[in-house]
Amino acid sequence: MNITSQNDTLVIKDISELTAAQAPRIRKELGEAFAPLHKNARLHCDSLEFLDSTGLGVLISLHKKAAQEGGKLTLLHPKPAIVQLLELTRLHRFFDIVAA
Amino acid sequence: MSLRLSSAILPSRHVVPQAVTPPTFHWAGRTTLDDVREGARGAREFLANLGFADDECFHWEILLTEASNNAVLHVEEEASSPSKPLAIELQVHADHVNARIQDQSAGFAWPENVTLPDSEDESGRGLFILMELTDHLDYQRGQRGNSLILERRHGETLRPTAAESVRVLGEVLDDMTRELSACYESLASVFRFSEECREDSDVEALGARMLEHLTNAIGADCSTLRLCSDGTGKLETLSALPSADGDREWLPSLEGLRLEAKAIESGQDQWIDNSITRPLSPLDPAKAAIGIVHPFYDGDTLMGVVSIGKFGPDSTMSASDLQIVHTLSDLLGQKIKDRRRQAVEMESRVHRHEIGLAAAIQRSLLPAPPAERQLLQATGFCQSALDVGGDFYDLIQREDGSTFFVIADVMGKGLGASMLAAITRSVIRTVAHRSASPSEMLQEVAQRLHADLERLEMFVTVAIGLVDPKEKLLCVANAGHCPVAVHVPRRQDMLIEPSALPLGLEAQPVIGQRVISLTEGSHILAYTDGFLDSRSERHFTSPDQVLAWMQKQPLSSLDADGFKGALKQELDISAGDAADDITFVNLHFPLP
Numbered sequence: 001m002n003i004t005s006q007n008d009t010l011v012i013k014d015i016s017e018l019t020a021a022q023a024p025r026i027r028k029e030l031g032e033a034f035a036p037l038h039k040n041a042r043l044h045c046d047s048l049e050f051l052d053s054t055g056l057g058v059l060i061s062l063h064k065k066a067a068q069e070g071g072k073l074t075l076l077h078p079k080p081a082i083v084q085l086l087e088l089t090r091l092h093r094f095f096d097i098v099a100a
Numbered sequence: 101m102s103l104r105l106s107s108a109i110l111p112s113r114h115v116v117p118q119a120v121t122p123p124t125f126h127w128a129g130r131t132t133l134d135d136v137r138e139g140a141r142g143a144r145e146f147l148a149n150l151g152f153a154d155d156e157c158f159h160w161e162i163l164l165t166e167a168s169n170n171a172v173l174h175v176e177e178e179a180s181s182p183s184k185p186l187a188i189e190l191q192v193h194a195d196h197v198n199a200r201i202q203d204q205s206a207g208f209a210w211p212e213n214v215t216l217p218d219s220e221d222e223s224g225r226g227l228f229i230l231m232e233l234t235d236h237l238d239y240q241r242g243q244r245g246n247s248l249i250l251e252r253r254h255g256e257t258l259r260p261t262a263a264e265s266v267r268v269l270g271e272v273l274d275d276m277t278r279e280l281s282a283c284y285e286s287l288a289s290v291f292r293f294s295e296e297c298r299e300d301s302d303v304e305a306l307g308a309r310m311l312e313h314l315t316n317a318i319g320a321d322c323s324t325l326r327l328c329s330d331g332t333g334k335l336e337t338l339s340a341l342p343s344a345d346g347d348r349e350w351l352p353s354l355e356g357l358r359l360e361a362k363a364i365e366s367g368q369d370q371w372i373d374n375s376i377t378r379p380l381s382p383l384d385p386a387k388a389a390i391g392i393v394h395p396f397y398d399g400d401t402l403m404g405v406v407s408i409g410k411f412g413p414d415s416t417m418s419a420s421d422l423q424i425v426h427t428l429s430d431l432l433g434q435k436i437k438d439r440r441r442q443a444v445e446m447e448s449r450v451h452r453h454e455i456g457l458a459a460a461i462q463r464s465l466l467p468a469p470p471a472e473r474q475l476l477q478a479t480g481f482c483q484s485a486l487d488v489g490g491d492f493y494d495l496i497q498r499e500d501g502s503t504f505f506v507i508a509d510v511m512g513k514g515l516g517a518s519m520l521a522a523i524t525r526s527v528i529r530t531v532a533h534r535s536a537s538p539s540e541m542l543q544e545v546a547q548r549l550h551a552d553l554e555r556l557e558m559f560v561t562v563a564i565g566l567v568d569p570k571e572k573l574l575c576v577a578n579a580g581h582c583p584v585a586v587h588v589p590r591r592q593d594m595l596i597e598p599s600a601l602p603l604g605l606e607a608q609p610v611i612g613q614r615v616i617s618l619t620e621g622s623h624i625l626a627y628t629d630g631f632l633d634s635r636s637e638r639h640f641t642s643p644d645q646v647l648a649w650m651q652k653q654p655l656s657s658l659d660a661d662g663f664k665g666a667l668k669q670e671l672d673i674s675a676g677d678a679a680d681d682i683t684f685v686n687l688h689f690p691l692p
Binding site for chain 2: 052054056
């Protein structure tokens with residue numbers, strides 16, 4: 001996972017899987033990185049191959065942190081299967097999704 | 101853990117083997133988040149190799165991940181070791197794929213309604229995803245494991261290519277051949293062992309045969325069978341098979357005991373993995389082993405534990421391997437249960453026979469009434485609350501025409517009391533013919549019995565009377581026994597109370613005696629404390645009540661037998677449900 005900052009936006013790249021197995025670590029790292037300075041978050045989903053319900057919970061948590069600051073979480077270029085999962089769980093209306 | 105691609109599963113004893121077995125994926129591993137991801141990835145790869153489209157593979161990967169994550173969640177909730185096994189089996193049919201996920205977590209109650217949580221909720225979507233992505237779902241929660249069955253029809257995205265289909269078909273046929281061969285071995289082992297269990301083999305031989313069958317059917321290198329001892333409840337090793345190289349220490353004893361204790365505590369199989377066995381020989385990968393420790397039960401009662409292991413770095417234990425371990429263990433458990441029931445029945449029959457014999461002996465020791473009835477009549481009655489008891493009476497006629505009567509009560513009931521009663525009777529009879537008086541006789545009996553009674557922490561109450569029909573005298577010595585009731589016509593009825601402690605409490609007791617002159621028509625009644633039972637309306641509550649009953653009887657017109665009949669009627673003895681032993685002896689000087 002690669003985390004950088006662009007002004008008030010936390011930029012996240014290179015997550016290949018976001019599941020219950022990695023969720024506690026990623027949730028902690030993203031929380032710590034977002035907390036001090038950021039308003040928005042942007043997840044580059046090009047390399048995201050798999051996501052489960054616990055991984056969705058991590059994204060919701062990050063989105064809520066952003067929303068508290070008046071910002072949002074944007075998902076960039078998620079694969080079709082990921083989009084299907086977001087649609088299945090009605091979260092495609094919750095996150096800001098930029099299609100590939 | 102293991103990852104296996106095969107064309108068939110072994111049929112259980114409840115499943116009829118299919119003529120053509122569909123392509124099947126097996127995975128078994130530990131119930132941890134990292135491990136179950138490996139299983140879900142393997143299933144995706146399996147489907148991809150069969151030509152399923154990416155999104156269909158993705159759906160199955162997420163289904164299996166969510167299903168397995170639930171099992172992990174409930175293992176963690178019960179704070180158990182992560183070594184519990186989890187098995188995934190995926191079968192591809194013509195129009196659908198189904199999966200069975202078996203775990204040994206505590207499980208959970210499937211909610212009646214599965215709904216999608218609010219968008220801001222960070223959890224609670226797993227079951228919803230499972231419901232949405234399947235056409236059929238069945239969750240069975242059991243005491244020894246849980247099973248989740250998922251079924252999903254093929255979407256339009258199933259597009260296996262012709263070349264891929266040919267390759268897969270070849271693999272399928274190869275795997276089918278291997279699996280059918282293994283299937284035959286397993287079924288043959290089950291049938292053979294089932295037959296062996298019907299034969300009259302002992303449990304030890306059957307246990308050894310079971311381990312041999314497991315070795316043949318699943319390729320186990322080593323196995324141990326420990327059975328729960330019927331008497332102590334402790335596990336004792338019944339049989340063990342060494343590994344191929346003769347290594348009997350395949351499972352370190354401490355680890356074996358730990359896994360065994362855990363299996364018994366949880367009632368679930370415990371997984372043996374390489375982390376346990378590899379330290380035995382870190383430089384020799386062939387020493388690595390995989391296996392299970394399986395406890396088997398009769399209801400909630402532990403019957404035994406079987407531990408099975410396979411050596412080699414690539415060894416696997418499939419779901420069908422587990423199933424045959426379970427099946428053979430169940431058969432052995434049933435046999436052990438039958439054997440134990442037979443042993444209990446046999447023991448009970450022997451016990452009943454012995455008690456019956458003891459009762460017959462005890463009855464045979466009671467005296468016959470004296471044949472000569474003109475001067476003195478005597479009779480008695482003895483009934484035990486159990487088949488045998490500690491009461492007895494005796495009549496000992498002397499050459500001078502006088503008669504000793506004895507009544508005694510050994511503390512307690514049953515076989516032990518009856519044995520001591522027989523000993524007491526024997527001692528009394530031994531000293532009777534050289535004793536001049538009841539007091540002298542009772543003192544000698546007390547001395548002779550004291551050491552035995554003291555060692556056994558028991559005591560005996562005894563009353564002995566000497567009746568002289570010529571001199572019309574009664575002499576009574578009473579050591580702790582119920583008062584002897586005496587009726588002499590035209591005189592006040594009386595009770596002869598004990599003048600000493602029961603036998604067994606004093607080594608050299610001084611026992612007094614009382615002499616009473618009698619007349620024709622006198623009645624003497626000596627009885628045991630079974631007469632005096634305040635809980636029963638049919639019994640007397642005190643010696644005075646016994647005396648009061650005597651005073652109400654037409655004693656002048658009753659001989660000894662008539663007195664006995666009236667007394668039995670009063671006590672309703674024919675009911676035969678006495679809570680205590682009831683014994684009495686009555687004597688009578690008939691009127692001329």
